[in-house]
Amino acid sequence: xxxxxxxxxxxxxxxxNIMQFYIYEFSRYIPIIKLEPNGSFKPFxxxxxxxxxxxxxxxxxxxxxxxxxxxxxxxxxxxxxIIQEFFIMSKHSGNGYGKxxxxxxxxxxxxxxxxxxIENNEPAYYFWRGLIxxxxxxxxxxxxxxxxxxxxFNTEVIKD
Numbered sequence: 001x002x003x004x005x006x007x008x009x010x011x012x013x014x015x016x017n018i019m020q021f022y023i024y025e026f027s028r029y030i031p032i033i034k035l036e037p038n039g040s041f042k043p044f045x046x047x048x049x050x051x052x053x054x055x056x057x058x059x060x061x062x063x064x065x066x067x068x069x070x071x072x073x074x075x076x077x078x079x080x081x082i083i084q085e086f087f088i089m090s091k092h093s094g095n096g097y098g099k100x101x102x103x104x105x106x107x108x109x110x111x112x113x114x115x116x117x118i119e120n121n122e123p124a125y126y127f128w129r130g131l132i133x134x135x136x137x138x139x140x141x142x143x144x145x146x147x148x149x150x151x152x153f154n155t156e157v158i159k160d
Contacts, residue, residue, distance in 0.1 A: 002097055004070070004104055007057035009050045015057060016043050018069055022087040029120040044085075046071075056109075060088060060101050067092045070105060080112035080152070099131050106135070106155045113155060116148045125149050 007015050023041040027033035036042055049057040054076060060068035068088040074081050083105070088098045106113065115132065117124040132140050132151050140153035 002060070002062050002100055004058045004101060004108075005061055007049065007059055007069070011059075012046060012050070014066070015046060015059070015069060018059075018066060018087070019044060019085075021089065022069070022085065025087070025090065026121075029118055048073075058105075060097070062092065062097065067097065068101070070101065072105060072109060074109060075114075078112075078114065080114045081109045082114045082116075098127060102131055103135065110155045113151075113153055115151045119144070119147045119149065 020041055023033060027041075033041065046057065048055045049071065054074040056072045056074075058070045058072070059066055060070060068086075070086050071084040072081060073084050083102075086098070086102070088101075115128050117128055128151060129142070129149070132153055136153045140151050142149065142151045144150070
């Protein structure tokens with residue numbers, strides 16, 4: 001069974017650990033990402049996900065196996081939800097898990113959404129653009145700005 005599970009404060013280390021794989025995968029698109037002297041990548045500052053009411057950290061699990069994570073922020077000033085980071089382990093990619101989890105996130109956090117991808121990350125661009133086009137029936141805005149593709153849409157137009 002594929003599911004989202006909110007990350008509890010006591011599971012911060014587990015999230016940091018799986019994020020090492022994410023940063024590793026992402027380093028192919030941003031060559032300046034390098035290992036620290038201790039052999040790991042510099043960790044993200046995730047404190048806001050346990051302090052701020054508008055920030056959400058989720059594990060993505062298949063049965064009991066941890067296969068990814070999603071970080072979502074509901075921006076008060078932009079009045080929109082933003083996927084800050086989204087990751088499915090490569091051994092599980094291509095199975096539709098990302099699409100199913102994204103749909104669940106859109107359902108949990110209804111309203112306006114903003115999704116971004118860096119220019120070099122073509123797989124992410126095609127994944128998000130295709131999914132957003134599919135669920136919104138083409139009712140989304142897209143632009144390229146400061147090296148990022150940006151899609152904006154509202155989940156009220158989502159079809160199942």
